[in-house]
Amino acid sequence: MWRDRVLKYLFPGSAERDPGFRREIQRLSANALLIVGGAQICISGFMVLARFLLSPESATLPLRFRQGATIVGLGLINILASRMRPLARWARSLALISGFATAGVLTWSSMVIMSQSTNPNDFIPGQVTLVMLIAVTIIPLKPMQTLALGTAIGIDYYISSTIAERSLLAGLGPDDNYLLFITMLTLLSTAITAVLYSQRWATYQILQQTVEASDALREVQTRVVLTESANSLSRLAAAVSHEMNNPLGALVSGVDTLLLLAAKQATCQPSEKNRLVQLQAEVRRTVKESADRLRQLLGRMQRFSNLDQAETQAADLNELLKDVAALADPELKKDRHVELQLQPIPPVVCRPQQLSIVFSNLVNNAMHAVNGDGRIVIATRSHDSRVEVRIEDNGRGVNSDELQHIFDPDFRPSGGRMAAVNWNMFNSRQIIREHGGDIQITSSQGQGTRILVVLPVADDAKAVT
Numbered sequence: 397m398w399r400d401r402v403l404k405y406l407f408p409g410s411a412e413r414d415p416g417f418r419r420e421i422q423r424l425s426a427n428a429l430l431i432v433g434g435a436q437i438c439i440s441g442f443m444v445l446a447r448f449l450l451s452p453e454s455a456t457l458p459l460r461f462r463q464g465a466t467i468v469g470l471g472l473i474n475i476l477a478s479r480m481r482p483l484a485r486w487a488r489s490l491a492l493i494s495g496f497a498t499a500g501v502l503t504w505s506s507m508v509i510m511s512q513s514t515n516p517n518d519f520i521p522g523q524v525t526l527v528m529l530i531a532v533t534i535i536p537l538k539p540m541q542t543l544a545l546g547t548a549i550g551i552d553y554y555i556s557s558t559i560a561e562r563s564l565l566a567g568l569g570p571d572d573n574y575l576l577f578i579t580m581l582t583l584l585s586t587a588i589t590a591v592l593y594s595q596r597w598a599t600y601q602i603l604q605q606t607v608e609a610s611d612a613l614r615e616v617q618t619r620v621v622l623t624e625s626a627n628s629l630s631r632l633a634a635a636v637s638h639e640m641n642n643p644l645g646a647l648v649s650g651v652d653t654l655l656l657l658a659a660k661q662a663t664c665q666p667s668e669k670n671r672l673v674q675l676q677a678e679v680r681r682t683v684k685e686s687a688d689r690l691r692q693l694l695g696r697m698q699r700f701s702n703l704d705q706a707e708t709q710a711a712d713l714n715e716l717l718k719d720v721a722a723l724a725d726p727e728l729k730k731d732r733h734v735e736l737q738l739q740p741i742p743p744v745v746c747r748p749q750q751l752s753i754v755f756s757n758l759v760n761n762a763m764h765a766v767n768g769d770g771r772i773v774i775a776t777r778s779h780d781s782r783v784e785v786r787i788e789d790n791g792r793g794v795n796s797d798e799l800q801h802i803f804d805p806d807f808r809p810s811g812g813r814m815a816a817v818n819w820n821m822f823n824s825r826q827i828i829r830e831h832g833g834d835i836q837i838t839s840s841q842g843q844g845t846r847i848l849v850v851l852p853v854a855d856d857a858k859a860v861t
Contacts, residue, residue, distance in 0.1 A: 433474030546582025765791030
């Protein structure tokens with residue numbers, strides 16, 4: 397088992413088969429190439445400046461300037477390469493090559509400097525450690541790539557020191573302690589890379605799971621919205637059928653009366669025509685009032701239909717709340733009533749259909765909470781560039797435990813099946829927050845519930861995404 401886990405850490409090749417993770421690695425690699433270039437320029441510039449300030453008369457200073465200039469040149473190439481889109485997929489390989497080249501320049505220049513100076517200021521293992529540390533922490537390497545980099549640096553050191561001993565100065569040959577140090581550093585860096593790469597992969601998987609969970613939650617929200625829409629439409633159908641009876645009856649009766657009066661007017665005596673004309677005017681007024689009433693009902697049906705419509709527009713919340721109150725009226729019993737306290741308010745940029753379903757949910761909850769002498773107050777006011785909507789009832793209220801979790805959606809067993817709990821409140825708060833507002837609830841058992849919805853007015857409202 398442990399062997400499989402070690403191999404999985406050292407050879408995570410299957411991770412980058414995921415297109416999303418591969419794109420993330422490419423993005424990190426491009427950023428790493430830019431950071432490596434900046435580190436090469438800054439560190440080399442700092443080291444050359446420090447050498448100049450500490451030993452301005454040193455004979456090796458020109459060599460150090462050339463060393464620093466070479467590494468700065470590598471850094472500039474890395475920065476330019478990081479800006480070129482066609483090279484994005486090769487960014488990690490370019491960073492590796494740059495790291496190896498930097499180690500090679502440092503190693504060889506250090507040997508040249510040591511051949512001309514007795515001051516051992518250039519400690520090759522320290523330089524190799526710096527290169528490996530930058531590579532491991534900045535570049536999203538695979539473990540085997542780190543192992544290859546460390547091995548290549550070790551081989552380069554061995555070859556460079558052998559050449560230096562033959563061509564520059566005896567005693568510059570390979571140091572066994574240096575080789576052992578580079579080997580240990582390579583193995584340690586490979587282990588660190590394996591852990592970092594595994595963490596990147598795990599973080600990416602967690603992010604994907606979070607996105608999937610968010611999508612699933614949004615799908616559930618959509619279903620809840622559709623369910624609430626269906627409930628609202630069913631209540632609307634009941635309200636409309638109830639309210640259409642009177643104007644329809646008056647309209648039919650008025651048309652019949654007009655026909656009868658028209659027939660009488662054709663055969664009546666001249667003295668009766670004035671009376672018949674007055675009667676026709678009254679009947680026409682009744683017919684017009686009935687038609688206007690039907691037109692209002694049709695407008696209300698239009699505002700409540702297409703509840704998932706995504707268009708945003710400036711809307712008068714007072715009109716929406718009047719529709720909600722009219723929708724609730726047919727369902728109220730004789731001992732319960734809705735009281736409107738609507739003040740003039742500025743328009744709100746919103747999705748009117750979504751806010752209609754939110755207010756309908758809140759009023760419907762209040763209707764189920766009141767009993768006896770039930771009273772539901774719907775009030776509005778403008779305050780500090782905000783519009784406040786208050787829905788208050790004198791019902792049974794909510795205890796503190798339930799109030800604390802009233803916006804937490806859940807599923808609970810009920811009647812042998814799972815029932816959704818608090819989803820309409822959760823969904824209502826989500827819609828209000830998407831509109832740049834907030835919703836607050838205060839309640840006490842036996843004393844009723846007060847809900848305050850705050851929304852920005854049209855000038856300050858944010859675009860709903």
